[in-house]
Amino acid sequence: MPQLKPQSYAQTTEAPASARYKGWIVAGKVGITLLTLGLLWHSVVADADTAAAWRGLLARTWQGQGRGPVLLALLLMPLNWGLEAWKWWYLARHLEPVSFGRSLRAVLVGLTLGFVTPNRVGDYAGRIMELKSRRLDALGAVFLGRYCQLVATVAAGTVGLLYFLLRFYVAGYPAAQLGLVALVLLLNALVLLPLYYSELLVAAVRAVKPLRRFSRFVAIMPTYPARLLTTVLLISGLRYAVFCLQFGVLLWAYGVQAPVGPALAAIAGTFLLKSLVPSLNALADVGVRELSATHLFGLLGQPVLPVLSASLSLWVLNIAVPSAIGLVFVLRLKVLGRWQKPGSAPAS
Template identity: 75%
Template structure:
């Protein structure tokens, strides 16, 4: 499916001579003209983005064992690299767990907790973004339906917080279904995190989400996409939500999901697909591809490889 999606994107955008020429012109404008400043600003936010993720993991991991921030940053970059080609980025779990000295089963639950906090930020912001499009483009003139979707959005946003602050219920529910019982030992660490730690991790997740949105908006500006700030943020939030909810085989699959979502939502705002697609691809390159390449340099130093060498 992911290869089919990428193939359709290639045929519709890059293979056609006219659009290929237009894309080259867009790149020249973004990298060498008026768009250079926004592109450089988006690049400058890459260390902030992954620094926040490393800080979040540091906050979670130190609950299990003493850990320095440098090791947390290393674990995040290695996990990003290992997760690049694994289904649903499960390699991200391995990269972080292997950097710990002990309690690796509990570390699995800690990684899940961090990813779930990021999902909460994505669902809350993305729900608000999609709500804007539903009320503006699909349900205008239907007040009862509008009220229904507003109530539904509020309920969903409330429900996603339940497993976070009532994690004992989640652990107990896993015991009711035999195929999921194997995850109980790992997720049993979640109720041991105090509310203050959860608040901090959620705040860091929200900050990282804001950085992602800022990068996307800067790149959209660099490629000449002109939308008002509110609708533009709604489209960006909706795009991130679609990408998070669709399972992927690897990081490349995320490209197709995000690009199709972005072009559709920004298309509703009257924007041409090519600049939006270029901005979305650039976001993936600077935030995923380049840091994954950097993390590749750290993989040979993993403790598991050092142990095998010894």
């Protein structure tokens, strides 16, 4: 019978990974907190336009004029991010068992980290670090959730911009109008196709040499069933409707009096143009959205100042305030976790 080797109980001098990196993790959290607070101060207080809009928002909340619409927009803020958490819950539980509370926390952490990163890439980091395992696969899940939201934005936004093109730019040219309608239908079909046939998207990523290194992260997308994708897409549409309603009631609170149909077209067009332009951080989104909103509502004969104030107030309610709330969860974030190889079997 072979002899068993004696087991050693001597303590090793090598510190565990969590202890070795603890100082860097704490420093990173403090840095993110200070950077977020600094950007919030710069955008909400130091910036003259946003500060004026914020004071106007508070004035309409405490006074009789516009109190109802502003309070409605404020009450819709948790519904907005609750729907985003619901969407992420559906996507994340395909990878591992996860509660709705953890999904909401992941969304708020991602919102805060995205506030200070180029093109909001911190949103990816915030969500995947809230998972206990399969974090690399989660990159594809986050992208899938963003893509579903983009599908809803493109579907409504192209129709909104089509209204302005037909009314103000190609009026009296039936052939051009018919071509634009066909182009909108084709564009929406092309955007929707990769959602249900994500194998095509994965193959396209693998075919392009500079993108080939990302193929292992999006390989998880074809494992999502069509029924789940449809549910996530419907939630994205509902969240988009909440966005539009918030913008609409804030425009009402600031005195914009455009007809409902054209106003909805302008709102949809504004959201689409903002989504198509990459940004350095959340502050850059402000300029793109305001420029788009003032131009489209200007075509409807609306003054610039109320539209600008409503758009800036929308940003404060949906981005600045939740980003500040997310700081609480950033400080409690567990950065280290299991980074499993992408493409392993889903947990659900």
